[in-house]
Each structure stands twice: as C-alpha cells, then as structure tokens.
Amino acid sequence: MEKFLSPETIYAGVKSKEISKNIAADQLISLIEGSNIPKIRSESISILSKINIRDSRIFKIIENSLLSDESSFVRSSAVNLIGCNFLKEGLDILTWVVRHDKSPQVIKAIFDLNLDLANTHLKSLKKELDNYLEKIALAIGIVHNEAKFILDLEGKFACTEEKYELELGSYKLFTKLKDQKLGEFWLTIKKKHIEALSFNYFNWRYLKQNPSVFDSIFNLQDPIVYLNLLRKFHLSHIIDFLIPESMSLLTKLKKLNLSKNNIRFLPKSMFLLSNLKYLDLSYNMLSEIPEEITNLKFLNTLRIHNNQISEIPKALSAYLDRLSNYKI
Numbered sequence: 001m002e003k004f005l006s007p008e009t010i011y012a013g014v015k016s017k018e019i020s021k022n023i024a025a026d027q028l029i030s031l032i033e034g035s036n037i038p039k040i041r042s043e044s045i046s047i048l049s050k051i052n053i054r055d056s057r058i059f060k061i062i063e064n065s066l067l068s069d070e071s072s073f074v075r076s077s078a079v080n081l082i083g084c085n086f087l088k089e090g091l092d093i094l095t096w097v098v099r100h101d102k103s104p105q106v107i108k109a110i111f112d113l114n115l116d117l118a119n120t121h122l123k124s125l126k127k128e129l130d131n132y133l134e135k136i137a138l139a140i141g142i143v144h145n146e147a148k149f150i151l152d153l154e155g156k157f158a159c160t161e162e163k164y165e166l167e168l169g170s171y172k173l174f175t176k177l178k179d180q181k182l183g184e185f186w187l188t189i190k191k192k193h194i195e196a197l198s199f200n201y202f203n204w205r206y207l208k209q210n211p212s213v214f215d216s217i218f219n220l221q222d223p224i225v226y227l228n229l230l231r232k233f234h235l236s237h238i239i240d241f242l243i244p245e246s247m248s249l250l251t252k253l254k255k256l257n258l259s260k261n262n263i264r265f266l267p268k269s270m271f272l273l274s275n276l277k278y279l280d281l282s283y284n285m286l287s288e289i290p291e292e293i294t295n296l297k298f299l300n301t302l303r304i305h306n307n308q309i310s311e312i313p314k315a316l317s318a319y320l321d322r323l324s325n326y327k328i
Contacts, residue, residue, distance in 0.1 A: 007031060007043040014051055021051045029061055038071035038162055045077035049084055059086045063093055071162045072103035079106060083113035091125060098128040102165040104154035107132060111151070139168040143192045145249045152244035157205055160239065170208045173218075180222050182257045182278070193252035201241045201261055203227045228260070240264055240285070248272040259283050259303070271295040282306050282327070289328075294319045302326040 010027050013019040019027075024047075031044040045062060059082070066078035079097070082090035094110055101107060110129065117126040136147040150171070158164035174187040179198035186204075188196035206227065207214060217223045241261035247253075248269035255278040263284040271292040278301045286307040293299075294316065302320070305327045312320070312328065320326055 007040065007047045010044075011047045011050060021053055024051055025053050025055070025058060029058070032061060032065060038069075038073050041065070041069065042071065042073045042077040045074065045081050049077075049081040052085065054085055056089075059089050062086070063090065066090075066093060066097060072105045072158060072164065073162050075101065075103065075106045076109040079109040079113070083110070083115065087115070091122070095125045095128050098125065098132055103158055103163075104151055104166045105158035105164070107166075108151055108155035108158075111148070136166075136168060140171045141189055141192060142194060145251075146194055149194075149244060149246040149249050152246045153199075153204075156201065156241070156244070157208065167208055170204070170211065173207060173211070173214050174204065176218060177223055179224060179257060181224075182255055182280070184255050188255075190252075194250050195252050196255040197250070197253060198257040199261070200224075200227075200257075200259070201239060202231045206230065231260075243267055243270055245269045251275065254278065256280070266290055268292055274298070277301065279303070289313070289316055291315055300324045302328075304328050 007028060010019070010024050014021055014024045028044040028048050032041050032048075035041050035044070045065065048058060048062070062078045062081050066075050066082065069075055069078070075097075079094065082094065087094075098107055098110060107129075110125075115122055115125070117129070130144075133144055133147040133151065136150050137144050140147070140150060142150070150168075154166055157167075171187060175185050175189060177186045178184070179186055182196065182198050184196035184198065186198045187194065203224065207217070217226065220226055239262065241258075241263050243258070243263065243266065245267050246269075247267075250273065252275055253273050254275050256273070256276060257278075257280040259280045259282045261284060263281065263286060266281075266286065268290070271290070273296065275298060276296050277298050279296070279299060280303040282303045283306045286304065286309060288309060289304060289312060291313060293302075300323055302323055303326070309328065320328075
C-alpha cells in the first residue's frame with residue numbers, strides 16, 4: 001500500500017489498473033480530510049477530478065473544502081472539480097464563493113472555468129462575477145473590461161501565497177512611480193483606460209508586501225535602479241512570469257514595459273494590442289520573436305535585447321527595419 005500514499009502514486013495505480021477508481025477515491029478522500037499539507041490536499045482534489053467519479057459523497061467533501069479550507073490553493077482546486085464535475089449541484093456554492101471569498105486566486109479559478117455565462121441558469125453567478133470586476137474597476141478607476149486583467153495580476157501574486165487576499169490599494173501607488181526609461185508611470189490611466197504599464201513582478205510584489213517603504217522609494221530619482229539591486233538579494237522570489245491572456249483587454253495601451261520578468265513565452269493575445277507604440281521585453285528568457293508581432297501596426301519602439309534569441313526570421317526583417325527604434 002505504500003506506493004498509494006501520495007496523490008501521484010494513487011493516480012498511477014488507477015492508470016495501470018492496479019486499483020479501481022472507487023478505491024482510489026477513498027484513498028484520495030483520506031488525504032483530503034487527513035493531511036495537514038495544503039499541497040497534498042490540493043493535488044488529491046485535482047486527481048479526483050481526473051478520475052472523474054460523480055458521487056454525492058465526493059461532492060459534499062469537496063464542497064466542504066471549498067467553503068472551509070484555509071488554503072486558497074485547495075479552494076482553487078475545489079472550484080475546478082466542482083465546475084467540471086458538479087456544476088449543477090455546486091452552482092449556488094460557486095456564486096456564494098464569489099461574494100465572500102477574499103482570495104483572487106479562487107475567484108480567478110471560477111473565471112477560468114470558461115462557463116457559458118449567457119446561459120440563464122448561470123444568471124446569478126454571472127451577476128456576482130460582474131459585481132466583483134466592477135469593484136476592482138471602481139477601486140482603480142478603470143473600465144469594467146480592463147478589471148479582468150487586474151484580477152489576473154492579483155491571481156499571479158496569490159499563486160505563491162496561499163493566504164493572499166485581493167489588494168487594490170497599491171495600484172494608486174503605482175500611478176505615482178515613474179519609469180524613467182518608459183517615460184511614464186508604472187501605471188498610467190487616462191479616461192478610465194490603462195495607457196501605459198511598467199510591470200515587473202518582483203517590484204510590484206515587493207511594494208505590495210512593504211507599503212511602508214513607498215515614501216522612501218518615491219523620493220528616489222530612479223526607484224527601479226534601487227529595486228533592481230534589491231532583487232539580487234531576493235532570488236528565491238523570482239518566478240517565470242506568464243503574461244495573462246487578458247492583457248488583450250487593454251485596448252488603449254500604448255506603452256508596455258515587461259523587462260526582467262523571466263518571460264519565456266508570449267501569448268498570441270498580446271499581439272491584439274493594436275494601439276501599442278512602445279514595447280520593452282528586454283532581459284527575459286525568450287528564444288524567438290513571434291511573427292505575430294507584425295500585427296502591432298503602430299509599434300515604433302521595440303526593445304528585446306538580452307534574451308535567448310539566436311536568429312531573426314527573414315519574414316520579420318522588413319517589419320523590424322521600419323521601426324524607428326529597436327534593439328535586439
């Protein structure tokens with residue numbers, strides 16, 4: 001039985017047909033109810049979703065995890081299982097969670113279910129999700145659609161801290177910090193649209209965790225220089241940043257700085273930013289320049305040096321040559 005003590009070995013036993021799905025479900029439930037390690041509880045719920053047993057007993061246990069587990073990682077896994085396997089039974093619970101759960105990771109998990117919110121049966125859930133985005137939009141001063149991008153950013157911060165709660169106060173601070181290279185503030189909002197964004201995961205996370213240092217950093221001539229030095233002493237906090245697909249919702253975005261984020265992949269949705277004029281992707285981990293970049297018709301400045309790009313496709317040469325300023 002020892003090989004069945006972890007969620008992975010239990011799932012391996014199911015795939016190899018060494019144990020039945022029902023026995024696996026019992027073992028996974030034991031881990032969910034008995035383990036004091038959030039990762040194990042979360043993974044056990046994910047494996048339950050994979051073996052796809054629709055049982056009222058399982059629903060009640062997962063419902064309890066969603067409502068009472070202290071770990072947002074576990075609650076997010078519970079959202080996925082209920083949304084995929086028990087939506088009819090769990091719809092009211094998901095609606096309640098949007099209204100009461102404080103973790104953006106959990107709310108993002110509900111959005112990520114990609115439910116057909118036009119369905120009349122989901123009317124109450126859609127209303128709560130709309131209200132949630134409206135709360136974000138009002139707090140930051142942006143239009144409703146762009147609030148989804150902010151939620152996705154908050155979800156990124158929450159994915160490394162299981163007790164992280166939605167925190168919007170820092171965004172006002174970001175509108176006051178200047179990125180000297182970009183020539184704009186970290187967050188520039190005009191007429192309720194985000195027009196410039198200088199996002200660095202470490203910098204934003206650090207100020208969110210240490211708001212008391214804002215005044216000191218604000219008075220520096222170039223705060224980013226100081227934060228770059230500080231980051232060298234916090235290597236454990238550096239992650240590979242995945243650009244949210246919802247960035248495409250920033251339809252008025254003109255300037256974007258995503259340098260020094262350990263970015264390895266650019267989503268195609270990013271190249272729907274039709275008003276983008278300035279793009280800085282320098283000092284990341286990119287191995288290529290996607291051909292979709294040619295969709296950025298108004299781009300005139302591209303900084304993509306200090307990546308892992310070994311060659312430039314010939315198809316991009318003409319596009320790059322027409323830019324007034326680029327560095328590769």
